Amino acid sequence: xxxxxxxxxxxxxxxxxxxxxxERPAAVAASQRQQAKYPVPLVIGVTGHRDLLPAEIPDLExxxxxxxxxxxxxxxxxxLSIMTPLAEGADRLVxxxxxxxxxRLIVPLPMPRALYAEDFSDEASRREFDALAADAExxxxxxxxxxxxxxxxxxxxxxxxxxxxxxxxxCAHCHILLALWDGxxxxxxxxxxxxxxxxxxxxxxGFTGQASRVRQLLADDESDLVYHIVCSRDxxxxxxAEGLQPLQAEWFTTDSDEPRSLEMPARYVEIFDRAAQxxxxxxxxxxxxxxxxxPLVNDRLPPELQRSVEPVDxxxxxxxxxxxxxxxxxxxxxxxxxxxxxLMGLAFIAYTDLPKQEYMVWVFLVLFGSGIALFSVAERLAxxxxxxxxxALAEGLRVQFYWACAGIRSGQHTKFAHDNFLQxxxxxxxxxxxxxxxxxxxxxxxRPEPTEGLQFAIEEWVGDLEAGSGQLAYYPRKADERSRLSxxxxxxxxxxxxxxxxxxxxxxxxxxxxxxxxxxxxxxxxGILPLIAAxxxxxxxxxAEKELIKQYRFMARIFSxxxxxxxxxxxxxxxxxxxxxxxDAALDEHAEWILMHRERPLEHGKL
Numbered sequence: 335x336x337x338x339x340x341x342x343x344x345x346x347x348x349x350x351x352x353x354x355x356x357e358r359p360a361a362v363a364a365s366q367r368q369q370a371k372y373p374v375p376l377v378i379g380v381t382g383h384r385d386l387l388p389a390e391i392p393d394l395e396x397x398x399x400x401x402x403x404x405x406x407x408x409x410x411x412x413x414l415s416i417m418t419p420l421a422e423g424a425d426r427l428v429x430x431x432x433x434x435x436x437x438r439l440i441v442p443l444p445m446p447r448a449l450y451a452e453d454f455s456d457e458a459s460r461r462e463f464d465a466l467a468a469d470a471e472x473x474x475x476x477x478x479x480x481x482x483x484x485x486x487x488x489x490x491x492x493x494x495x496x497x498x499x500x501x502x503x504x505c506a507h508c509h510i511l512l513a514l515w516d517g518x519x520x521x522x523x524x525x526x527x528x529x530x531x532x533x534x535x536x537x538x539x540g541f542t543g544q545a546s547r548v549r550q551l552l553a554d555d556e557s558d559l560v561y562h563i564v565c566s567r568d569x570x571x572x573x574x575a576e577g578l579q580p581l582q583a584e585w586f587t588t589d590s591d592e593p594r595s596l597e598m599p600a601r602y603v604e605i606f607d608r609a610a611q612x613x614x615x616x617x618x619x620x621x622x623x624x625x626x627x628x629p630l631v632n633d634r635l636p637p638e639l640q641r642s643v644e645p646v647d648x649x650x651x652x653x654x655x656x657x658x659x660x661x662x663x664x665x666x667x668x669x670x671x672x673x674x675x676x677l678m679g680l681a682f683i684a685y686t687d688l689p690k691q692e693y694m695v696w697v698f699l700v701l702f703g704s705g706i707a708l709f710s711v712a713e714r715l716a717x718x719x720x721x722x723x724x725x726a727l728a729e730g731l732r733v734q735f736y737w738a739c740a741g742i743r744s745g746q747h748t749k750f751a752h753d754n755f756l757q758x759x760x761x762x763x764x765x766x767x768x769x770x771x772x773x774x775x776x777x778x779x780x781r782p783e784p785t786e787g788l789q790f791a792i793e794e795w796v797g798d799l800e801a802g803s804g805q806l807a808y809y810p811r812k813a814d815e816r817s818r819l820s821x822x823x824x825x826x827x828x829x830x831x832x833x834x835x836x837x838x839x840x841x842x843x844x845x846x847x848x849x850x851x852x853x854x855x856x857x858x859x860x861g862i863l864p865l866i867a868a869x870x871x872x873x874x875x876x877x878a879e880k881e882l883i884k885q886y887r888f889m890a891r892i893f894s895x896x897x898x899x900x901x902x903x904x905x906x907x908x909x910x911x912x913x914x915x916x917x918d919a920a921l922d923e924h925a926e927w928i929l930m931h932r933e934r935p936l937e938h939g940k941l
Contacts, residue, residue: 376609381504382513387572397563398431439470442504444496445496476780481496505533511529512563513562528540557771560587626655639784642780643739647735660724667709722932740791788910900913
């Protein structure tokens with residue numbers, strides 16, 4: 335059976351028997367070979383019941399297999415990873431299918447491994463857990479604030495809170511939540527129903543409260559995508575919720591018009607496509623990135639911290655290098671386009687004002703066609719969008735990196751650095767948060783808070799103006815550079831204006847005394863000088879030179895104020911609060927930056 339047909343059956347509302355898949359499809363094998371090649375995986379989080387109905391398990395396995403195979407076929411540049419704590423029941427069902435397909439497992443544990451194993455039913459279950467976790471990425475989440483290893487031992491609210499924290503972590507660091515769920519609401523803290531609810535609404539009653547989602551309350555959300563496979567439970571009254579049938583499978587979101595659909599909603603497809611393009615660009619330039627990218631990690635960072643932040647640093651290096659790469663192409667294209675505009679103006683003036691210059695109409699058309707061709711290449715290859723997206727991603731990762739080094743949380747125990755970024759912008763930019771979800775996973779789980787990491791963030795991120803280090807030196811330098819460019823634009827305008835006036839006056843006074851060649855030259859100058867000034871001004875407007883001067887100076891003041899307050903602070907807690915506020919300001923400013931530049935794309939209609 336073709337993969338598309340397999341997925342259609344696996345995702346249809348009507349239960350249907352699916353064929354066994356003893357051999358891994360070629361698309362699966364090819365995808366897994368790309369694990370090291372592509373930096374951003376497509377992470378599938380898992381939540382589900384422990385007490386699945388045995389009679390449904392074979393069909394559930396086939397449906398999960400069809401779902402995963404279809405995702406691999408649809409997104410070949412995003413290798414799949416499955417995030418599951420390997421609890422009994424649904425978690426292990428998905429894990430077994432994933433291992434059969436060669437898909438990498440990420441295993442966050444809700445508590446220390448020995449304590450977690452107490453929830454397993456018998457020794458055979460423990461051996462299965464160990465076998466599934468053997469070659470997986472396994473890490474333990476911290477114990478919830480106010481609790482201890484003793485307080486979470488045995489059933490009770492404290493242990494439930496660990497599972498609630500786990501469900502939130504999985505939701506916050508996956509791209510799709512795969513839920514094997516009966517569809518019934520439940521008040522069980524950390525249970526499947528509450529995890530799905532949190533994935534949709536950023537609130538888990540009994541653990542987070544409504545205040546946790548205030549920031550995202552009115553924004554479109556790319557993080558609410560659930561693939562719901564309806565299942566029964568092996569208990570009295572274990573049938574699915576009213577209106578749902580066992581083995582029914584649908585995409586489930588918070589969309590008010592169509593919360594359930596058989597096809598993945600288009601806006602999520604676009605988000606995954608953008609991440610896939612980032613992966614493809616990273617793979618295409620992998621050798622250059624390895625040689626030339628500038629890391630955030632250096633020898634001043636304590637070794638025990640490097641493991642936590644290395645994934646963020648690795649992703650930053652890719653995003654930063656690609657942003658510079660596409661920025662250079664956008665700048666070169668802009669310069670070429672505005673040079674062509676001047677030459678077109680010159681050809682037009684020569685054609686209209688000079689005798690025997692009819693061939694200039696063909697020169698004009700060739701120049702115009704060259705501009706259109708350049709625009710077409712830049713638009714087809716998305717140079718401008720990629721430059722903006724990759725720069726915004728790099729700056730978001732920079733804040734995420736230094737927050738992780740300093741041991742800074744996003745302000746609430748259910749929110750992370752990616753939750754603070756680009757929430758008020760178009761949902762298509764959600765792919766940037768999706769990348770940050772992947773990069774920050776280890777640091778968000780380990781939550782280190784060493785003083786050495788805090789000092790590293792202050793020295794490397796904020797920096798010192800006199801020493802020429804950090805953002806404190808970067809922003810004044812960039813403001814000065816842009817100021818010089820703006821001054822150059824003004825000088826060109828003034829020179830062209832007065833030169834044009836001088837030429838015009840000279841023609842008016844000495845028209846009859848000028849030779850034909852000199853007269854023609856002055857006529858051309860009279861037309862081309864104001865054109866040069868106008869084109870230079872348009873180029874400056876397109877590059878937002880004046881707006882960037884204001885932004886850079888504002889950020890220079892922000893970092894200067896932060897440095898002064900950091901120097902006056904007496905405790906690490908105060909310093910972390912300052913760096914938290916600084917990061918929030920930086921993220922907001924980067925969001926403004928990308929919006930400003932998105933309003934200035936390359937447009938052939940402006941040629």
